Amino acid sequence: MCCKRRLLPLAFALVQGTALATGVSGVKPTVRWMTVDFPPLFMVTGPGHGVGDYAQGIAVARLGDYEHQLQAVPPNYQRIEQEMKARGDVCFAGFLKTAARERFMVFSEPYLMMLPIQLFVPADHPQPPATDSAVDLAGLLAAGTFRLGILGGRRYGASVDPVIDTYKDSPSVYRRYSKDQLGGLVSMMAAHEHGLDGILAYPSEITYLQKQPKATPLALRAYPLKGAPAFMYGYFACSNSDLGRAVIAGINQTIPGIRAQVAEIYSHDLTPETRASYLHLLHKEWGVELATN
Template identity: 30%
Template sequence: MVHRRPSLASRMLVLLLLCIPSPLPAKDTVTWMEAVFPPFYIQSGANQEQGYGDIVTDILQEHLSDYEHEEVITNITRHFYKFKQGEKVCSAGLYKTAERDAFMYFSIPSFITLPPVLIIKKENIANFGHQTTVPLADVLANKGLMIGLAKDRSYGKTLDAILEQHKGQGNLVEFTGQELSFNLFQMLLRNRLDGIIGLPEEALYQAEQMGIRGQVLTLTLAENLQNYDGWMSSVGCSKNAWGKEMIEKINAILLEQRPTERYRAAYERWLDAGSIEQYRKAYSEVFLKTRP
């Protein structure tokens, strides 16, 4: 049998093939679920993508460079459908609840915000006894007051428990939709609602955008003075092996980034000057001390 040596051309072809780099595996894609809740997320206008949720999501994406990232804007009900389906989705700021724990893994706190308040028309303060601090339970017990809130949104364990007790009442109305914050304010101005449950910076932002800053007032909810439950929220990812790995990586990023000025300023820039001292105290004494 005659063995022929490979030709020079054949040997060169083999060498060339060996030198060609193998194609890199495609990056995994994380879908970040967002909602229209300025100034948490801001999708349009002069401050587009400068909401505190936008900034923190950017920080996480920058440190998860091994992944591709995309954002999807939809209502909260649709968010939860994707989580329940086990898709590769995360969201930057969610309250941890027993219901959500069934289909999400949660990070350490990713945000500390001033707690939810009751937003009213200033001219209607008499309906609330001329008080600037009111118990939510007492407000809901007054069937003459119509209170609006976002469907499927959590307001922290303490307030959620009270809302659950009053669920189905004719004076507690849940709403859904894309421009929910704006629509709730419209109903408040038209006296279709007596109050809205929301975050104070949402009230300030929306009122300024609508040119009604002097017409609205926020009332402290007495139940939020008992603990920090309504102050802190976390990153949530789907409850599967992929989500568990993501949360472990996100926890490491949060521990590194939360002490930075950029991270703290993401939310602080939306506060009025009188709230900053209180916020920084809670940030350093409570928020930064949370661990996995």
């Protein structure tokens, strides 16, 4: 695994080197890249770098007409959205595309194919009702006996967000905004704090988290969500400004050449069974073929 990730430090170094050049010439327009700690997509601290870090590094290295600054922000997507609304020079390499975001962001072509959000429930807790292994999230929350944990500020996609939004003022959905968002939610379930019965997460996030030395030991069962797509896309996004649109146009030229490597890195944090399903989808949708082992 360490060998397969060896391109990441190089890509990240390219970002850092370019960022240090900011302000030297005073001629090139500056792009402000938001960076956050959301393993395994972004890793500001800790060993290694994430899929988003890699993609961002390649994009920055090839956008030589701009100066680039990195700005670390708290792991809260709403903070990045606020930056994009307020300024015309902000970019981020890890958003889902939503109609609300398209009002003030411009999106690239998709560079990352991801498996969809799933519901994770402790194996020793009462399990939710499921049909063909899939859970009806709307019905589960409507029953009033299940308390769901989610990451504060995150959007989960068109099939999930409307359901969650109907519970924005309800104790049925707990939103965690602290730095250790996902790990904190898992710890809360293990300690039976706040009565959390399950959490929403990407499969790659859970697999990555469970491999960490200080991870909370907790056996989890994963459930697909009824109506969820077979996959989701990750995008670069920039402020919807002349600068943002120009940056995205340049990024789009790099995307066909990075999809295979991005998919390879992403798939490292999947279980063998889940990775096999992912590789099938990747080849079917994008024609990208990766080794099965």
